[in-house]
Amino acid sequence: MPGAEAPTGASSRGASTPDAPDELTGGTTGGTTALGDRRFAMTVDVEDYFQVWAFSGVIARSSWDGFARRVGDTTRRALDMFDAAGAKATFFALGWVAEREPRLMREIVERGHELASHGYDHAKAFDQTADEFRADVKKAKSIIEDASGAAVNGYRAPGFSFDARTPFAYEALAAAGYAYSSSLHPIAHDHYGDPTAPRSPFRRDGVLEAPVATASIMGRRLSAAGGGWFRASPYPAARRLLATAARQLEGPVVFYFHPWEIDPEQPRITSAPAKSRLRHYLNLGCMQTKLERLLRDRGVHGGAGWGRLDVALGLAPADAAAARRVA
Numbered sequence: 001m002p003g004a005e006a007p008t009g010a011s012s013r014g015a016s017t018p019d020a021p022d023e024l025t026g027g028t029t030g031g032t033t034a035l036g037d038r039r040f041a042m043t044v045d046v047e048d049y050f051q052v053w054a055f056s057g058v059i060a061r062s063s064w065d066g067f068a069r070r071v072g073d074t075t076r077r078a079l080d081m082f083d084a085a086g087a088k089a090t091f092f093a094l095g096w097v098a099e100r101e102p103r104l105m106r107e108i109v110e111r112g113h114e115l116a117s118h119g120y121d122h123a124k125a126f127d128q129t130a131d132e133f134r135a136d137v138k139k140a141k142s143i144i145e146d147a148s149g150a151a152v153n154g155y156r157a158p159g160f161s162f163d164a165r166t167p168f169a170y171e172a173l174a175a176a177g178y179a180y181s182s183s184l185h186p187i188a189h190d191h192y193g194d195p196t197a198p199r200s201p202f203r204r205d206g207v208l209e210a211p212v213a214t215a216s217i218m219g220r221r222l223s224a225a226g227g228g229w230f231r232a233s234p235y236p237a238a239r240r241l242l243a244t245a246a247r248q249l250e251g252p253v254v255f256y257f258h259p260w261e262i263d264p265e266q267p268r269i270t271s272a273p274a275k276s277r278l279r280h281y282l283n284l285g286c287m288q289t290k291l292e293r294l295l296r297d298r299g300v301h302g303g304a305g306w307g308r309l310d311v312a313l314g315l316a317p318a319d320a321a322a323a324r325r326v327a
C-alpha cells in the first residue's frame with residue numbers, strides 16, 4: 001500500500017531481557033535482539049461460530065438469531081485463560097454480539113482488557129460501498145460503547161478485508177472516531193490479505209494501522225499471527241515463526257484467535273463446503289492448550305507477557321486496566 005507514513009506511537013521498548021533462550025535471540029545485524037524488547041499484543045475477534053465467513057454461503061445473516069449463542073461462554077473461557085496467565089488482551093467485538101451480550105462487554109472491560117470493534121455484522125470492508133462502510137463502523141462503535149460504557153478506539157475489519165478496493169477505509173474510521181486499526185494481514189491468501197501491504201505499523205488518514213504478525217522467510221511472507229495458521233502448525237513451528245516476526249517487525253507483534261477456536265463441542269455445520277469445514281474444525285481440541293502454552297512461554301515474550309494492543313501502540317498507559325470511560 002503506497003503512501004504509508006511512519007508511525008509515531010509504536011516504538012519498541014529499550015530494555016533487554018537476559019533470559020530469552022538462544023534460539024529466540026539474535027538479530028539480522030549481528031547483534032543480539034532480546035524478544036522481551038517487543039510488545040506482544042494478544043487479540044480476540046469476538047464472534048460466534050455461525051458468523052464466520054467460511055459458512056456465510058450456507059448460513060444466511062438473517063438466520064443468526066435462530067442459533068443458540070456460544071460466544072458468551074467461549075469468550076469467558078478466553079478471559080479465564082488470560083487471568084490464569086496474567087495476560088491482557090484486546091477484544092474486537094461484533095456490534096451484533098454487543099447488542100445481545102452487553103454483560104459480556106462490561107465483563108471484558110472490568111477484567112482489565114481493551115474492548116474494540118469488529119464491525120456490526122461481519123460484512124467485509126471490500127464488499128461494502130464507502131457509505132455502507134462508514135455507517136457500519138459508526139454503528140458498531142456506538143453499540144459497543146453503549147453496551148460496555150467504555151470508549152472504543154480500535155477496529156479490525158472482518159476477514160482482514162482492507163486492500164486496494166477500500167481506499168475509503170481509514171478516512172471512514174477517523175471520521176467515526178477510531179484511533180487505530182488492525183485490519184491488515186499482509187500475506188497472499190485465497191480469502192483475504194494484501195501481500196503488498198506494509199508489515200509494520202503505519203499511519204494513514206489519521207489512523208494508526210497495526211497489521212497482524214508476519215514473518216518473511218526466503219522472500220516469502222508467512223502468517224505468524226495465530227488463528228487457523230496457529231491451529232494447523234505444531235507449537236514449535238508456530239513459535240519459531242513468531243520469533244522471526246518479532247525480530248523483523250517494528251512495533252507490536254499482533255496475534256489473534258477467535259472464541260469458537262477453543263470450543264471443540266460447537267455444533268457442526270455439515271452443509272458447508274469440505275474445504276471450509278476442514279479449516280474451521282482443524283485441531284479445535286488442542287487450541288486452548290496451545291494458547292495456554294504460548295501465553296506462558298517466556299521464550300517468546302521474554303517475561304513481559306501478552307498485553308493489549310492499545311498499550312502496545314502507545315495509545316494507552318501500560319497500567320490501562322481501568323479503561324477510559326465514556327462520559
Ligand SMILES: [Zn+2]
Nearest residue numbers: 045047158159
Ligand atoms: Zn471475524
